[in-house]
Amino acid sequence: MSDLVTIGETMALLMAPDVGRMRDMTSLRLSAAGSESNVAIGMSRLGYRASWTGRVGDDELGEMILGLLRREGVDASSSVVDPSAQTAIMLKERRTADVVRVTYYRRGFAGSRLNPEDLDEVLIGGARLLHLTGITLGLSTSARAAAFGAAEIARSCGVPLSFDVNYRAALWSKEAARADLAEMAKLADFVFAGEDELDLLCDHPDMVTGARELSGGGAREVVVKQGSAGALVVVGDALLEEPALPVRAIDPVGAGDAFVAGYLAAVLDGADTAGRLRQGCATGAFAVTVLGDWEGAPSRADLELLAHQSGTTIR
């Protein structure tokens, strides 16, 4: 059984090690990237059993991804090695020290061939949380069906659903995405959205009003991730805000997933809403300090380092 189950596409990631144009790079760093597996790794590092279901190609990059997930303690045994499609690739370049550009080679690749047949109903039904993202909804018709199928299994088994909007303009237009994102958000117990994504789910221009509308005044927790400005959560009539931790940011990609992992781990820890926000901001802060989409995700011991003043050396 797993504490957290997630499904989605994980790609091979080719990262430029330095700032500049990708065309000028003479070497690239190889890793993996996938919002859902980033969350699974984050949860695993915080001591929870996490599993990821997805499709990779029957190729070296697919083996690299599965090996990496195994090493990080993520159960990928329900995943599929697809002999008919290659593993997708994501390029990440830091065009300036503060602007990251991502290029996908993924349409029609193995991850987008995820389909409802790939779902492990027993795994999902026995989990403490199911986590989905809007990326999977935009990947392909079959991946969208898998996401809604997983949500239906979770709801029928009483498994709480976490949904991160994760709008990716390279996959689909806002007009095409709006209905599916809003439909999945309505099914979720925990909704995560960037402040620039709320307009995809509700009509209110104001962030807090929009989050309150989404929360519907019920138990649903609506978390708005604001990057270096921190995060807020609306649950019922309550509104809580948490500033971001002051860290030196190297790579912001993946920070939102690390935040989600910290927040969901705090949910399973039994923390209150303020504690969930605090832990989410802490894990998100760690994530931006190193190059890579999941490499900076902290362990419990790492989180304790935050108690030390800046500039402390522990010997």
Ligand code: KDG
């Ligand atoms: O949140 C980071 C992810 O977006 C990245 O790791 C890869 O899943 C990915 C995507 O679609 O960009």
